[in-house]
Amino acid sequence: MIEIFDTHTHVISSDPVRYPVAPVGGHQSSWSIARPVSHPELIRAMDAAGVAKAVVVQASTVYGHDNIYVVEAVKAHPDRFVGVYSIDALAPDAVEKIAYWQDQGLFGFRLFTTGTTLPGQQDWLGDEASFPAWAYAEANGIPVCLQMTMDGLPKLRMLLERFPKVRVLLDHLARVDPSDGPPYAAAAALFDMAAYPGVFLKLTNRTLAMAATGASTSVDFVSKVLATFGASRIAWGSNFPAAEEPLPELLAEAKAALAGLPETDQRMIFSGTAAQIYPGLKGMVHA
Numbered sequence: 672m673i674e675i676f677d678t679h680t681h682v683i684s685s686d687p688v689r690y691p692v693a694p695v696g697g698h699q700s701s702w703s704i705a706r707p708v709s710h711p712e713l714i715r716a717m718d719a720a721g722v723a724k725a726v727v728v729q730a731s732t733v734y735g736h737d738n739i740y741v742v743e744a745v746k747a748h749p750d751r752f753v754g755v756y757s758i759d760a761l762a763p764d765a766v767e768k769i770a771y772w773q774d775q776g777l778f779g780f781r782l783f784t785t786g787t788t789l790p791g792q793q794d795w796l797g798d799e800a801s802f803p804a805w806a807y808a809e810a811n812g813i814p815v816c817l818q819m820t821m822d823g824l825p826k827l828r829m830l831l832e833r834f835p836k837v838r839v840l841l842d843h844l845a846r847v848d849p850s851d852g853p854p855y856a857a858a859a860a861l862f863d864m865a866a867y868p869g870v871f872l873k874l875t876n877r878t879l880a881m882a883a884t885g886a887s888t889s890v891d892f893v894s895k896v897l898a899t900f901g902a903s904r905i906a907w908g909s910n911f912p913a914a915e916e917p918l919p920e921l922l923a924e925a926k927a928a929l930a931g932l933p934e935t936d937q938r939m940i941f942s943g944t945a946a947q948i949y950p951g952l953k954g955m956v957h958a
Contacts, residue, residue: 676725677726678949681708681728682713683730684707692734694788695788697788699733699788702915719919727755731786732787732788736756746776760782766807778949784796784819792823797829816840817842838869849892889928
């Protein structure tokens with residue numbers, strides 16, 4: 672049986688007084704208003720789906736850089752959650768914020784450069800003001816979860832040439848559009864990132880849905896990604912509850928899309944790669 676680690680979940684509190692909304696982009700995402708899921712509710716969804724452990728990623732479109740609800744989630748369920756916090760990498764105190772949230776029990780930060788409340792690719796990625804945060808991440812083995820589009824890849828290449836030891840996990844495969852089909856010429860810039868060993872890919876429902884559009888099929892696209900990066904650099908994430916489907920359905924869809932892969936590759940994508948990036952997952956004991 673393959674153990675399942677979900678690398679991309681979010682939690683939203685029902686108490687806006689204790690956890691005030693302060694979204695990146697200035698307005699709260701529609702999905703978080705329509706489908707808020709608290710951390711106890713996420714645990715119930717995980718149990719229903721058969722997900723052993725999850726990475727709770729700060730809901731940037733709800734709480735911005737105030738990560739206290741993620742901290743609460745991890746402290747309430749230390750055997751099930753690893754928490755990823757969001758920072759303002761351009762802020763003068765970015766390094767201090769990283770150290771603070773790490774001390775609160777979170778591991779790894781998120782840079783939000785695009786999304787439902789922040790369309791397009793923001794041009795601050797790669798700004799020199801962010802270099803101290805990247806240098807600190809490199810020196811301390813802190814992974815960076817990066818929400819970006821393909822347009823940001825040139826800036827990311829520059830950062831990785833300056834900070835080659837940083838591990839970067841690309842949400843939704845940098846929002847790639849594979850609809851042109853094999854050989855996926857439109858995704859060439861993403862596949863070129865395989866030359867940087869610190870680049871990992873987060874394979875989510877969004878990516879799998881896009882891979883089944885136009886001239887593409889999910890089987891063809893996943894095969895191309897696997898052949899280019901290898902299973903040890905690909906991790907599954909549900910995107911729950913930003914994704915509309917229930918967590919059991921999201922996992923079932925991913926299992927169906929990856930069913931033709933060797934079991935060793937499936938194990939890496941569903942849990943092994945996640946444990947490499949977030950070592951805390953390996954030490955958890957789930958009764």
